[in-house]
Amino acid sequence: MTFLEAQMRDIGQRARAAATALALADPAQRTTALRAMAQHLRATSAAILAANAADVARAKEKALAESFIDRLALTQQRLEAVAAGVETIAALPDPVGAVMAEWTPPNGLTIQRVRTPIGVIGMIFESRPNVAADAGALALRAGNAIILRGGSDSADSVAAIVAALRVALLSAGLSEDAIQAAPTADRAAVGMMLAGLDGAVDVIVPRGGKTLVARVQEEARVPVFAHLEGVCHTYIHTGADRAKAVAITVNAKMRRVSVCGATETLLIDRAIAAAVLPEIVAALKAQGCTLRGDDEARGIVAMETATDEDWRTEYLAPILAVRVVSDLEEAMAHIATYGSQHTDCIVTEDETTAGRFLREVDSAIVLHNASTQFADGGEFGFGGEIGIATGRLHARGPVGAEQLTTFKYVVRGSGQIRPG
Amino acid sequence: MTFLEAQMRDIGQRARAAATALALADPAQRTTALRAMAQHLRATSAAILAANAADVARAKEKALAESFIDRLALTQQRLEAVAAGVETIAALPDPVGAVMAEWTPPNGLTIQRVRTPIGVIGMIFESRPNVAADAGALALRAGNAIILRGGSDSADSVAAIVAALRVALLSAGLSEDAIQAAPTADRAAVGMMLAGLDGAVDVIVPRGGKTLVARVQEEARVPVFAHLEGVCHTYIHTGADRAKAVAITVNAKMRRVSVCGATETLLIDRAIAAAVLPEIVAALKAQGCTLRGDDEARGIVAMETATDEDWRTEYLAPILAVRVVSDLEEAMAHIATYGSQHTDCIVTEDETTAGRFLREVDSAIVLHNASTQFADGGEFGFGGEIGIATGRLHARGPVGAEQLTTFKYVVRGSGQIRPG
Numbered sequence: 001m002t003f004l005e006a007q008m009r010d011i012g013q014r015a016r017a018a019a020t021a022l023a024l025a026d027p028a029q030r031t032t033a034l035r036a037m038a039q040h041l042r043a044t045s046a047a048i049l050a051a052n053a054a055d056v057a058r059a060k061e062k063a064l065a066e067s068f069i070d071r072l073a074l075t076q077q078r079l080e081a082v083a084a085g086v087e088t089i090a091a092l093p094d095p096v097g098a099v100m101a102e103w104t105p106p107n108g109l110t111i112q113r114v115r116t117p118i119g120v121i122g123m124i125f126e127s128r129p130n131v132a133a134d135a136g137a138l139a140l141r142a143g144n145a146i147i148l149r150g151g152s153d154s155a156d157s158v159a160a161i162v163a164a165l166r167v168a169l170l171s172a173g174l175s176e177d178a179i180q181a182a183p184t185a186d187r188a189a190v191g192m193m194l195a196g197l198d199g200a201v202d203v204i205v206p207r208g209g210k211t212l213v214a215r216v217q218e219e220a221r222v223p224v225f226a227h228l229e230g231v232c233h234t235y236i237h238t239g240a241d242r243a244k245a246v247a248i249t250v251n252a253k254m255r256r257v258s259v260c261g262a263t264e265t266l267l268i269d270r271a272i273a274a275a276v277l278p279e280i281v282a283a284l285k286a287q288g289c290t291l292r293g294d295d296e297a298r299g300i301v302a303m304e305t306a307t308d309e310d311w312r313t314e315y316l317a318p319i320l321a322v323r324v325v326s327d328l329e330e331a332m333a334h335i336a337t338y339g340s341q342h343t344d345c346i347v348t349e350d351e352t353t354a355g356r357f358l359r360e361v362d363s364a365i366v367l368h369n370a371s372t373q374f375a376d377g378g379e380f381g382f383g384g385e386i387g388i389a390t391g392r393l394h395a396r397g398p399v400g401a402e403q404l405t406t407f408k409y410v411v412r413g414s415g416q417i418r419p420g
Numbered sequence: 421m422t423f424l425e426a427q428m429r430d431i432g433q434r435a436r437a438a439a440t441a442l443a444l445a446d447p448a449q450r451t452t453a454l455r456a457m458a459q460h461l462r463a464t465s466a467a468i469l470a471a472n473a474a475d476v477a478r479a480k481e482k483a484l485a486e487s488f489i490d491r492l493a494l495t496q497q498r499l500e501a502v503a504a505g506v507e508t509i510a511a512l513p514d515p516v517g518a519v520m521a522e523w524t525p526p527n528g529l530t531i532q533r534v535r536t537p538i539g540v541i542g543m544i545f546e547s548r549p550n551v552a553a554d555a556g557a558l559a560l561r562a563g564n565a566i567i568l569r570g571g572s573d574s575a576d577s578v579a580a581i582v583a584a585l586r587v588a589l590l591s592a593g594l595s596e597d598a599i600q601a602a603p604t605a606d607r608a609a610v611g612m613m614l615a616g617l618d619g620a621v622d623v624i625v626p627r628g629g630k631t632l633v634a635r636v637q638e639e640a641r642v643p644v645f646a647h648l649e650g651v652c653h654t655y656i657h658t659g660a661d662r663a664k665a666v667a668i669t670v671n672a673k674m675r676r677v678s679v680c681g682a683t684e685t686l687l688i689d690r691a692i693a694a695a696v697l698p699e700i701v702a703a704l705k706a707q708g709c710t711l712r713g714d715d716e717a718r719g720i721v722a723m724e725t726a727t728d729e730d731w732r733t734e735y736l737a738p739i740l741a742v743r744v745v746s747d748l749e750e751a752m753a754h755i756a757t758y759g760s761q762h763t764d765c766i767v768t769e770d771e772t773t774a775g776r777f778l779r780e781v782d783s784a785i786v787l788h789n790a791s792t793q794f795a796d797g798g799e800f801g802f803g804g805e806i807g808i809a810t811g812r813l814h815a816r817g818p819v820g821a822e823q824l825t826t827f828k829y830v831v832r833g834s835g836q837i838r839p840g
Contacts, residue, residue, distance in 0.1 A: 020756075024780055097779075105801035109790055116782070118812055202812050223643065223813050244835040251837035336440075358830045359517075360444055362536070370529055370833025379838065380829070381525035392538055392622050392826045393643050394814040406812045409800070410778045413790025415664040417671035418799065 007183060008192045011147055012200030014177035015120045019145040021175050023117055027094050030140055033172035034090035037137060040164040040171075041083040049074055051160035052129065059153050067258075071127040072154055082130045082161075085384055089137040092383040095402045096143040107418075112410040117143030119202040121404065122193045123386070124149045124216060126208035129157035135205070136165045136179045138386050142404035147201065149182040149189060151208075158184075190215075196222040205387050205399070210314075225399050227364075227390040229314040230260030230342040232372045235267040235331040235357070239350035242276055244369055248347055249280050251371040254287045258316050260388055261343050261365075261375030265311060265321040267331045273324045274300050281322075289318045296324035311338040328353055335361055341390045343367065343375040364390050364397040427603060428612045431567055432620030434597035435540045439565040441595050443537055447514050450560055453592035454510035457557060460584040460591075461503040469494060471580035472549065479573050487678075491547040492574055502550045502581075505804055509557040512803040515822045516563040527838070532830040537563030539622040541824065542613045543806070544569045544636060546628035549577035555625070556585045556599045558806050562824035567621065569602040569613060571628075578604075614640040625807050625819070630734075645819050647784075647810040649734040650680030650762040652792045655687040655751040655777070659770035662696055664789055668767055669700050671791040674707045678736050680808055681763050681785075681795030685731060685741040687751045693744045694720050701742075709738045716744035731758040748773055755781055761810045763787065763795040784810050784817040 001009075022030070041048070052074040059069050074082075100113040121139045123146055125131045132148050139146035150158040158181055166176035182189050193201060194216060203223045206216040213226050234252045236245045252263035268277060273296070281291055281301045291303035292310050303322065310321040311334070325331045335344050345367040346357040354368045365375050375398070377385025382400025389395045395403040421429075442450070461468070472494040479489050494502075520533040541559045543566055545551045552568050559566035570578040578601055586596035602609050613621060614636060623643045626636040633646050654672045656665045672683035688697060693716070701711055701721045711723035712730050723742065730741040731754070745751045755764050765787040766777040774788040785795050795818070797805025802820025809815045815823040 020782075023782065103801060105799060107794065107799055109794060109799075111800060241835070247835065247837050255838055255840075354832075358832075362440075362443065363828065365829045365831060367831040368833060370831060370836040371838050373838040374527065374529060374831065374833075374836065376838075379525060379527055379529075380531060381523060396826060397829045406816060408783065409785045409817045411785060411787040411790060411794065412774075412778075413788060413794075415661070415667065416790040416794065417667050418675055418791050418793040418796075420675075 004183065004186050004188055005192065008189055008197055011180050011182055012120070012197030015145040015147050015180060016200045018175040018177035019117065019119045022143050022145060022178055025174060027096060029172045029174055030143065031090055031094065033169050033174050034086060034137055034140060036168035036171045037133070037165050038083040038086040038090065040168045041079065041086065041133060041161070044160070044164045045076060045079050048079060048157065048160040048164065049076065051156035055154050055156045064153065068127055072129065072157070074129060074157060078130065082133045086133055086137045088383045089141050089401065092141055092401055095141070095405050100407060107416055108413070109416060110412045113407050114410050115405045116408050118404055118406050119144060120200055121146040122149070122201040122204045122222070123147065124190055124193060124204060124206045124208070124212065126151045126212060127154055129154045129161055131207055132158045132161045132181070133165065134384055135386050136162070138384055138401050139404060140178060141401040144404055145178040147180050147182055147193065149193060150184060152184040155184040191219065194220040194222070207387055223394070225387055225389040225391065225395045227260060227340065227342055227388050229340050230262070230375070231265065231312065231314050231338060231340040232261055232263050232343045232375070233265050233267055233335050233339060234263045234345045234347065234372060235335070236269060236272065236276065237328065237346055237348035237350060237353055238269040238271040239348040239353060240272065240276070241347070241349050242279070245276055245347045246280050246283055248345065248369065248371050250283045250287065252345065252373055253284060253320050254289055254318065255371070255373045257318050259373065261372050262316065263320070263345070263372045264313065264315055265323065265338070267323050267325050267334055270296070270324050270326055273297070277301055277322070284320060287318070289320055291320050291322055293322040294324060297322040314340070328356060332357065332360055335363070339363065342388070343372045345370065345372050364388070424603065424606050424608055425612065428609055428617055431600050431602055432540070432617030435565040435567050435600060436620045438595040438597035439537065439539045442563050442565060442598055445594060447516060449592045449594055450563065451510055451514065453589050453594050454506060454557055454560060456588035456591045457553070457585050458503045458506040458510065460588045461499065461506065461553060461581065464580065464584045465496060465499050468499060468577065468580040468584065469496065471576035475574050475576045484573065488547055492549065492577070494549060494577060498550065502553045506553055506557045508803045509561050509821065512561055512821055515561070515825050520827060527836055528833070529836055530832040533827050534830050535825045536828050538824055538826050539564060540620055541566040542569070542621040542624045542642070543567065544610055544613060544624060544626045544628070544632065546571045546632060547574055549574045549581055551627055552578045552581045552601070553585065554804055555806050556582070558804055558821050559824060560598060561821040564824055565598040567600050567602055567613065569609060570604060572604040575604040611639065614642070616642040627807055643814070645807055645809040645811065645815045647680060647760065647762055647808050649760050650682070650795070651685065651732065651734050651758060651760040652681055652683050652762055652795070653685050653687055653755050653759060653764045654683045654792060655755070655764070655766045656689060656692065656696065657748065657766055657768035657770060657773055658689040658691045659768040659773060660692065660696070661767070661769050662699070665696055665767045666700050666703055668765065668789070668791050670703045670707065672765065672793055673704060673740050674709055674738065675791070675793045677738050679793065681792050682736065683740070683765070683792045684733065684735055685743065685758070687743050687745050687754055690716070690744050690746055693717070697721055697742070704740060707738070709740055711740050711742055713742040714744060717742040734760070748776060752777065752780055755783070759783060762808070763792045765790065765792050784808070
């Protein structure tokens with residue numbers, strides 16, 4: 001066993017023990033710990049920002065991309081937003097112990113389906129150090145232990161944040177091992193987490209670029225909550241309100257181009273394309289968006305040529321692919337062929353058509369007359385999210401505290417034995 | 421590509437297409453198809469029984485174990501029970517499209533969590549041909565397509581049952597490819613299903629012995645709903661009612677010794693062991709049960725010696741391990757160490773102690789004053805089960821139609837765009 005293997009195994013065993021202890025602790029302690037986390041993040045903000053400044057300085061020395069450094073850098077304001085986010089999570093109802101359903105079959109037993117923590121979450125993320133606080137708080141809200149493995153470039157920032165969170169756990173009488181940072185120097189640690197640390201990890205949540213998520217989905221031997229990419233669509237139906245169509249498309253693409261819920265392809269019905277597309281394109285271009293269209297779209301307004309590859313691309317950039325379709329059927333067929341089952345929207349005033357789209361499009365989130373950028377745990381009222389999942393089992397869409405629970409059946413009898 | 425690979429790939433593609441079509445079909449068609457299935461199973465019972473007789477004859481020629489042949493053999497009566505089971509499933513409420521939750525966050529969107537089918541189930545089972553009908557019906561109730569891969573020894577029986585089910589699908593206007601039997605001659609077909617058939621399989625459900633389930637859990641590259649074993653406990657607390665303790669223990673062990681919910685280890689508090697154990701042992705011995713106890717149990721009543729290995733063993737036989745414990749803590753520690761997180765019971769009249777057991781024992785099913793043999797989808801009111809799961813994600817405990825669904829978020833707006 002290498003030193004790293006021994007170290008990771010120890011982290012796994014500590015996490016499992018902490019998860020077991022957490023499940024038995026007074027639920028109020030978790031709320032107390034969450035409030036203390038927000039407080040300690042604020043109280044140690046100078047130390048956290050100093051650690052972050054060191055990370056940023058090293059990243060600049062290594063001439064890492066500006067977008068990377070932007071994601072890495074913390075400011076007093078960003079840190080305050082992180083602390084406020086933890087407070088929001090502290091104020092969420094405690095999901096653990098909630099009775100999800102209760103019934104009595106003919107045998108007279110009382111059966112309850114009761115929420116319980118999943119156990120140990122393995123979080124693998126890249127540059128953003130705030131993920132450590134968000135994920136740590138959500139995991140704790142649901143009674144889980146978490147192992148955080150960030151990138152080596154944010155190691156000092158994550159260590160400083162995790163230190164604040166662990167002090168808060170201790171101050172609430174909980175084991176500090178409920179939140180641990182895994183070493184970042186050796187990438188082999190990721191492989192060990194994906195193998196499950198000898199059964200110590202129940203689920204892996206990756207947050208980062210497509211390369212990271214693809215590796216996790218390929219190698220993980222434990223379940224994964226993730227989305228590989230968000231090739232999201234906005235479909236403008238013949239029955240769309242023109243003003244809504246323009247406003248929703250521009251917001252869905254341009255509000256933030258780097259989020260997974262950003263629209264990447266606009267589908268528009270032939271019958272209204274000539275009337276609406278020029279206005280949409282003008283509004284997008286005014287915000288610096290490049291357009292790539294099929295022949296028909298380019299016949300209506302000048303834009304670059306879209307290839308088949310464009311329909312499959314998550315740009316995460318101010319680029320929008322545009323395709324003119326005959327009708328709802330063709331729009332849904334396009335989404336089924338090229339989409340990533342993440343988030344897709346129809347704009348129309350026709351309720352029947354909207355109903356078919358919402359029912360038949362097989363994505364984690366389907367929207368009617370609202371921007372795809374609402375694909376977010378905060379906007380869903382989850383108080384935050386550890387990620388968005390496009391898998392079909394357990395967690396789908398934004399993954400908040402409730403999605404980090406499982407359940408058990410609690411059955412009460414009065415001496416029943418089973419006949420025959 | 422081998423012929424088998426091409427054949428399995430074709431089965432996967434047909435299943436995926438059938439699942440997509442099923443999701444869009446009129447929900448009433450599935451109920452019609454389920455009723456027709458029961459009818460066709462009855463109408464073709466002569467053919468099914470003849471096919472089964474051929475399987476049984478071959479199994480006898482091969483001198484397979486009598487217990488195996490018993491599981492394989494169908495009778496008119498057993499087949500009628502299968503048809504009646506399918507009718508029960510037809511009468512279940514349709515889970516697909518059910519609104520599980522609905523809320524409106526501050527952004528004014530209406531968000532619904534709506535049940536949808538998982539997609540394609542891969543069922544891998546051994547000798548019991550009735551599994552084909554049970555699993556096919558449950559999968560269809562939840563809007564899923566299913567690929568059934570039984571053992572080669574039951575191939576003719578399964579083929580005859582699947583033929584009846586497929587005729588029923590067609591008669592209801594649904595694709596017969598929603599239920600397909602995979603070839604049984606080559607075991608490589610199982611490996612292909614475990615690899616997911618190029619993304620065509622969403623979840624694997626194995627039904628069979630520990631060797632099969634272990635292989636599936638080890639090799640599967642898609643999620644698995646399964647339990648490796650049921651090392652179930654009945655714990656008799658000091659505060660137990662003596663008559664309930666005897667009746668529950670005897671039923672939990674002896675009603676059917678071969679089911680996964682059968683109790684394998686009896687834990688009994690020291691304070692009442694001398695008073696209650698002799699009666700329990702006498703009642704068990706009268707039914708032909710062998711007992712293996714720790715030193716303390718053997719000091720109270722004569723029995724074989726239990727070793728550490730006994731605590732870990734799922735006997736599936738008329739053998740019961742017995743251990744005397746000090747208290748609830750020691751009983752729960754034993755269950756945490758040796759149990760399989762399947763089903764565990766406490767017998768006591770003390771509500772506080774029962775409450776702690778129900779909360780703290782981390783098993784899929786925890787019972788108070790009722791036999792562990794109630795661990796069954798039918799007894800839970802699920803109308804049947806495709807299996808029992810001890811995994812922590814998505815499905816836990818009995819897996820019925822509802823557990824074979826997933827969900828999506830349906831979001832309705834009135835033109836909302838997301839600020840900032």
